Amino acid sequence: MEYYSPTELSEAYALLSKYGDAAIPIAGSTFFMGHREELFNEVDAVINIKKLGLSYIKLEDNILKIGATTTLSEIFESGLTSQGVYKILSETVNELNIYEVRNMATIGGEVCIAGEVDMPTTLLAYDTNIVIGSNDGTRVVSMADFHIGYLNNALEVNEMVTEVQIPRPPANTGGGFRKFKRTAADLPIVSVAVRVSLGSDGACEDVRVVVGAATLSGIPQRSAAAEAVLLNQKIDEALIKQVAEASSDVECIDDFRVPAVVRSLWVKCSIEDALKKALAEAGKGE
Amino acid sequence: MIPICLKVNGEDCPVQVKAHWSLAFVLREKIGLTGTKTGCEMGTCGSCTILLDGKPIFCCLKMAVDAEGHELTTIEGIENDGVLHPLQQTFIDGHGMQCGYCTPGMIIAAKALLEGNSNPSEHEVRLAIGGHLCRCGTYVRIVKSIMDAAEIVRNT
Numbered sequence: 001m002e003y004y005s006p007t008e009l010s011e012a013y014a015l016l017s018k019y020g021d022a023a024i025p026i027a028g029s030t031f032f033m034g035h036r037e038e039l040f041n042e043v044d045a046v047i048n049i050k051k052l053g054l055s056y057i058k059l060e061d062n063i064l065k066i067g068a069t070t071t072l073s074e075i076f077e078s079g080l081t082s083q084g085v086y087k088i089l090s091e092t093v094n095e096l097n098i099y100e101v102r103n104m105a106t107i108g109g110e111v112c113i114a115g116e117v118d119m120p121t122t123l124l125a126y127d128t129n130i131v132i133g134s135n136d137g138t139r140v141v142s143m144a145d146f147h148i149g150y151l152n153n154a155l156e157v158n159e160m161v162t163e164v165q166i167p168r169p170p171a172n173t174g175g176g177f178r179k180f181k182r183t184a185a186d187l188p189i190v191s192v193a194v195r196v197s198l199g200s201d202g203a204c205e206d207v208r209v210v211v212g213a214a215t216l217s218g219i220p221q222r223s224a225a226a227e228a229v230l231l232n233q234k235i236d237e238a239l240i241k242q243v244a245e246a247s248s249d250v251e252c253i254d255d256f257r258v259p260a261v262v263r264s265l266w267v268k269c270s271i272e273d274a275l276k277k278a279l280a281e282a283g284k285g286e
Numbered sequence: 287m288i289p290i291c292l293k294v295n296g297e298d299c300p301v302q303v304k305a306h307w308s309l310a311f312v313l314r315e316k317i318g319l320t321g322t323k324t325g326c327e328m329g330t331c332g333s334c335t336i337l338l339d340g341k342p343i344f345c346c347l348k349m350a351v352d353a354e355g356h357e358l359t360t361i362e363g364i365e366n367d368g369v370l371h372p373l374q375q376t377f378i379d380g381h382g383m384q385c386g387y388c389t390p391g392m393i394i395a396a397k398a399l400l401e402g403n404s405n406p407s408e409h410e411v412r413l414a415i416g417g418h419l420c421r422c423g424t425y426v427r428i429v430k431s432i433m434d435a436a437e438i439v440r441n442t
Contacts (some may be wrong), residue, residue, distance in 0.1 A: 003288060003305035003351050026349075033308060033347040034328040048352055073341070098417030099395070101329060103341045104348070185415030186329045197298055 001040070005048040009162070010236045013048055013135040017044040017158040027054075027069040028061075028104040029214040031113055033119060049255035054162055055168070062168040068108025069233070072096065072119075073134045075107060085168060088175035088193070090141025092122040095177065096192075096241030097184035108161045114147040114219050116187040121212030121220040122177055123164065125193040138162070167254060170206070173197040174281025178212075180266045187259050188213040192270035193220075204230045214263040216251040224252060225249040226271065240275055242269040289355045291347050294319065295363025299356030301350075309345035309353045310334045313360060319389050332418030335391035338362050340414035342398040344417075361390035364397060372438040373397055373431070384422030396432040404439045406432075411427070 004010040016023050022044035027034050031041055032046070054067035057078045066075065072093045075081050081089040095118055096102055111120040111130060120143065128143040135158060148153050155161070169175075173195060180190040191213040197206040206229045211231055214218035233239055247267055249281040254260035290349060292316060300417040301316050310327070313319045313336070325331035327346045331348055334346040337359035345353075364371040373393045376382065383389045399406055399414035406414070409430045414423075 001305045003349070005352075022310045026352075028347075029349055029352060030344075030347045033349065036306070036308075036327075046305055046349070048349075050352075065418055097413055098329075098332075099398070099414065100332065100344045100417050101347075102336055103338075103343050185419070186334075 001043060003048070004045060005051055007051045009052055009133065010135075012049055012052060012160070012162045013133065013158070015045060015047050016160060017135050020157045021178045023047055025049045026109075027106045028071065028109055030101055030105045031109055049108075049160065059168075064166040064168065066107050066164045066166070068111075068163060069106050070103050070108075072102040072107070072110075073099075074112045076102060083229075085173060086166065088122055088126070088177055088195075089119075089166075092118050092177045092193070095181075108163055109160055111143075111146070111164060112153055112155070113151065114117070114153055115150045116208070116213055118177070118188060120147065120177060120192055121191045121210050122175070122193040123166065124212075124220045124222065125175065125195045125208040125210040126166050127208070128168065129165040129167075130161055131165060132159050133162040134159040144222075147219040164240060165210065169195065170197045172199075172282050173206075174278040174283070176277030176281070178270035178274045178277075190214040190266040190270055191220075191264055192267060192274050194271065194274040194278045196275065196282050198237070198282045199236075203232055203234050203251075205232075207231060208245065209250075209275075211250045211267050211271075214250075214252045214267055216260075218253070221250050223247040223250045223271075233270065235275075235279060240272055244271045247271050288351055290351055292317070292350070292353055293332050293356070293359060294358045295360060297358045303350045305349070305351055307350045309336075309348040309350045309358075311328075312350040313345060313358075319360050319362050320430040323387055323390055325387070329389075330417075330419070331391075332390040332395065332415070333388050335418070336393045337394060337398060340398070340401065342379055350377065350440075357371075359394070361394060364393070371397065371435075372442075374402070376434040376438065378436055380427055380431040382428045383423065384424050391421070392428055392432075395442040400434070400436055400439050404436055406436055408433065411436075 025047045054069040056067040076090045076093040110117045138168040193210045195208045199205040209223045252263035254259040260277045324331040325335040329347045
């Protein structure tokens with residue numbers, strides 16, 4: 001296994017092209033080192049991408065841009081993501097109660113892993129775009145198209161994620177993130193992110209209800225039925241219950257950790273909670 | 287083999303490593319600092335916690351080659367000229383352990399907490415050791431030891 005620590009993006013791309021399938025870009029290395037037994041035999045080249053200047057959080061043209069190697073701690077602490085319209089990002093990080101992992105894990109890694117991590121669930125609710133770079137240039141893929149299946153994404157062999165772009169949500173938008181886990185170090189059993197944008201009349205103008213971690217598909221999924229219940233409606237307690245019930249269109253996974261029926265129930269509870277939180281944040285609600 | 291120089295507890299440690307070696311392995315087996323423990327080696331038990339530039343990390347998930355150029359602090363490095371760190375002393379006095387295997391990781395995580403906040407609530411202490419498992423279940427005394435140490439740190 002060869003180790004590279006390039007300082008130029010072009011250098012990193014050249015290495016990705018050279019080694020193809022057998023190369024892995026790393027930054028926090030938490031996933032790579034945590035899955036060493038499965039991964040070490042498959043990898044010929046480790047490319048450390050931390051020196052490429054991809055650690056930043058900035059607001060440009062009403063788009064929040066987060067570099068791929070920005071750690072979860074940096075997102076938790078940054079003024080741009082710990083308050084205001086993007087506060088949901090630090091709230092999502094806060095649900096991971098392992099400071100040691102927060103100091104290492106990066107948003108680029110979380111996005112690529114797809115499944116059993118928190119951030120993609122929230123990012124999908126905020127219509128995030130993923131910027132992908134390679135020797136052939138850059139391309140942008142929406143979060144909805146980026147994830148293909150469990151531990152599977154839209155990256156070609158010579159590509160890597162360089163940036164995450166989150167458009168500024170409209171005024172009167174609130175977000176809520178909820179998660180079920182057994183212990184602080186546990187992977188999420190259920191995670192849910194809700195974003196609600198209210199119109200001037202107080203009705204729900206735009207909404208995303210996203211279920212992560214619990215899904216049968218292994219990737220975060222929007223609940224079309226739950227969103228349809230909310231759209232253009234004034235939200236009250238009865239409607240919130242209806243939304244939670246409607247979320248059963250997202251099929252939950254049945255495994256040794258938790259049976260699907262329990263996960264479905266927890267998804268409903270989480271949606272109720274997250275929706276109430278989002279409403280409160282949107283400045284109306286209860 | 288890749289030649290690197292790690293800065294551990296203020297001392298330069300030149301060492302030859304393979305790309306896939308974890309920092310935990312190198313600290314213990316190549317540099318001989320066995321105070322840092324390895325438990326799960328997949329980032330879920332917390333026993334390998336060290337400070338990297340003052341921030342706690344799991345060194346089982348860190349590649350040794352990637353640790354070059356950073357200040358590393360292990361459990362061996364927190365005493366001062368033979369005087370134990372308040373955390374080490376209160377863990378002894380309050381018996382904040384049973385078998386002691388998780389103790390180095392707990393103390394390092396607590397040290398990171400106390401450097402930023404010397405007056406933590408019990409809840410904040412529990413959050414700071416959120417990623418740490420004590421298989422003997424002595425959490426109550428661990429939390430008390432950290433609270434006691436915080437008091438000593440505040441008063442000195």
